Amino acid sequence: MTMRLPRVLADELVAHATTDLPNECCGMIGGRDGLAMTVHRAANTEASPFMYVMDPREQLRIMDAIDDAGDDLLAIYHSHTRSTAFPSRTDVELAFFSGTLYLIVSLATPDAPEIRAFHLRRDQPAELAITEEPVELV
Amino acid sequence: MSTVRVPPVLRAAVGGVRELSVPGSTVAEVLAALYAAHPEVRAQLVSESGELHRFVNIYVNDEDVRLHEWLETPVGDTDTLLILPAMAGGATASR
Numbered sequence: 001m002t003m004r005l006p007r008v009l010a011d012e013l014v015a016h017a018t019t020d021l022p023n024e025c026c027g028m029i030g031g032r033d034g035l036a037m038t039v040h041r042a043a044n045t046e047a048s049p050f051m052y053v054m055d056p057r058e059q060l061r062i063m064d065a066i067d068d069a070g071d072d073l074l075a076i077y078h079s080h081t082r083s084t085a086f087p088s089r090t091d092v093e094l095a096f097f098s099g100t101l102y103l104i105v106s107l108a109t110p111d112a113p114e115i116r117a118f119h120l121r122r123d124q125p126a127e128l129a130i131t132e133e134p135v136e137l138v
Numbered sequence: 139m140s141t142v143r144v145p146p147v148l149r150a151a152v153g154g155v156r157e158l159s160v161p162g163s164t165v166a167e168v169l170a171a172l173y174a175a176h177p178e179v180r181a182q183l184v185s186e187s188g189e190l191h192r193f194v195n196i197y198v199n200d201e202d203v204r205l206h207e208w209l210e211t212p213v214g215d216t217d218t219l220l221i222l223p224a225m226a227g228g229a230t231a232s233r
Contacts, residue, residue, distance in 0.1 A: 026225065042225075051228035056195050056202075059225055063145065073146065080229045088229050094193055096182065096223030097147045123181065 002134040003074060003101060003117050004035045010137055012039045014113045017079035017105045020044065026052040028059075029075040029103065030066035035138075036074055040065070044078075051090070052078045075101035075117060082108055085116040092129045095120035101133060140168055140213045143220040151178035160219075165196055166209040168219055183221065193224040 009029070016025045016039070026044050031037040040062040043055040054076075066073050076097060080088075085106035087095075095102060098121050106114040119131040139159040144152050152158060153176075160175070162168035169190070173180035185191045196203045197220040203211040213219060 024229065028225075046228075048228070052226060053193075054225040056222060056224065060220075060222060067146070076225045078227060083229045088227065090229075091227035094224065094226045094228075096193070097225065099147065099150070102227070 001034050002136050003103075004136050004138045005115070006036060007137050009036050009039050010115060013077060013103075013105050013115060014107075016041050017081075017107055017113070020079065021081060021107070022049045023047050024049060024052040024079050024081060025105075026054045026076070026078040028062050028066065028073060029077060030069065030071040031074040032071055034074070037071060038066070038069075039077075049081050073097075073100050075103040077103040077105060079105045079107060084108055085114040087118050087120055087130050092120050092122055092126075095122045098122070103135070139215060141218045142168065142172060143218055145220075145222060147223060148179060148182060148221065151182060152176045162213060164209065165198065165203050165211045165213055165219065168213050169196075169209070183223070191223075193226055195222045195224060196220070197222065 024044055027041045029036045029039055042058040044052040045055050046053045085104040101117045102120050103117045115135055117133045117135045121129050139161055142158045142160045144156055160168050160171050162171050183191055183194050198211055198213055198217050
């Protein structure tokens with residue numbers, strides 16, 4: 001299913017990724033019927049350029065906020081600071097949320113940030129674990 | 139019976155409910171009873187070594203059990219247990 005991402009929210013994702021350099025950023029996107037409506041920044045407790053672990057307290061608070069608003073958790077996002085917007089092996093191994101999109105913001109080419117989204121299945125063999133879903137800027 | 143809060147990601151594995159009443163006097167006993175009733179949950183939370191995945195957090199009444207007695211943390215009838223898989227990953231092996 002295509003995710004429709006308003007440009008203002010795409011800009012917010014890139015702004016978050018840029019603000020948190022040199023580390024990876026992370027957060028969640030809420031919305032309805034495939035349309036992204038809210039971006040929720042969260043803290044990366046690893047504070048690392050190579051790893052993100054969302055602060056669990058913020059994770060719970062944001063999940064509840066999205067739930068309480070009647071929205072769906074459309075995507076979990078994080079940044080890749082130097083590599084392309086494609087899931088790493090670690091991204092797949094830790095993808096517990098198989099029904100939610102994992103959106104990656106790449107700043108590998110700083111002048112041309114890249115945003116891509118994937119369904120990840122950690123219980124599947126490698127060739128079936130990653131399915132890209134289109135992101136349409138609206 | 140304690141109350142287990144089920145986050146959306148695990149609801150399909152328990153028949154779509156938000157909360158379950160599960161017997162057990164420790165976190166380990168509650169999880170064992172939950173796995174027995176809903177084997178799909180075990181598949182999502184337990185690593186290949188048979189242990190709870192280190193990126194799955196468990197809270198009893200909003201307290202992280204890692205800061206208490208981990209799986210031996212006592213659970214009473216009026217307690218609420220929350221299972222929260224982490225949102226995590228990394229670019230170390232990216233292509």
